[in-house]
Amino acid sequence: MSEEFEIVREAELRATPEEVWDAFTSGTGGWLWPMEYEPREGGAAPGGGTVTVWEPPHRFTARMEGEDGWFNQLEYVIEGRDGGLTSYRYVHSGVFTDDWDNQYDGASRHTDFYLHTLAQYLRYFSRRPVAYAAAQGPAASSATDAFTVLRHALGLDEASQGDSVQLALPGIEPLDAVVDYLDPYFIGLRTDDALYRFFGRNAFGAPVGIALHLFGEKADRDEAEHAWQSWLDGVFAQHP
Secondary structure, eight states: OOEEEEEEEEEEESSOHHHHHHHHHTOGGGTSOOOOOOSSTTOEEGGGEEEEEEETTTEEEEEEEOGGGOEEEEEEEEEEOGGGOEEEEEEEEEEEOSOHHHHHHHHHHHHHHHHHHHHHHHHHTTTOOOEEEEEEOOGGGGSTTHHHHHHHHHTOTTOOTTOEEEEOOTTSOOEEEEEEEESSSEEEEEETTEEEEEEOGGGGTSOOEEEEEEOSTTOOHHHHHHHHHHHHHHHTTTOO
């Protein structure tokens, strides 16, 4: 049965309204994944959607619509504050067509992780050129314990959020990182020139995943994607 949902988040960021606007509209590769919006009301939005509100740098809405009342909409309201802060209100609304509770739980938890990554991006990498890469685990990584397996393979069994860690993984350049996010569903690592995001989507019936936001001048998207995909496949090669 189809049922509407709404996920609302509000926060303050140490950034200008223009920086926050750019992150939401043209810099999504730095914290989410690359998307392009035609910068005008009525312009094209990803997935066949439409920009329904375009009021830089304060309000932006994009909406997709389908059959039988289905829709998916993102709305951002941005306002400058005193002290170099900017507030935003994020509203994701739409219709889930089945397994509503699981879909809502997954979308809500992903939202918190993505918006945390947004804050990290604006604090450390705002407006820097980015190479975005991603990897998805094999079918075995949908197992109940898959994210625990992934965390162990990263060498983070004993890590806590805020810790400085060193990763030495097969086929991956050594990493000195800070654990900027850690819970049973997601891991975030920040280095001097990258954000590494690990997704425990097995909790929601999908394979685990990795997203890389690479800000180094010599970042090679294809090379990074190949290396991390090979590592991820190797982690689960022997996993039932």
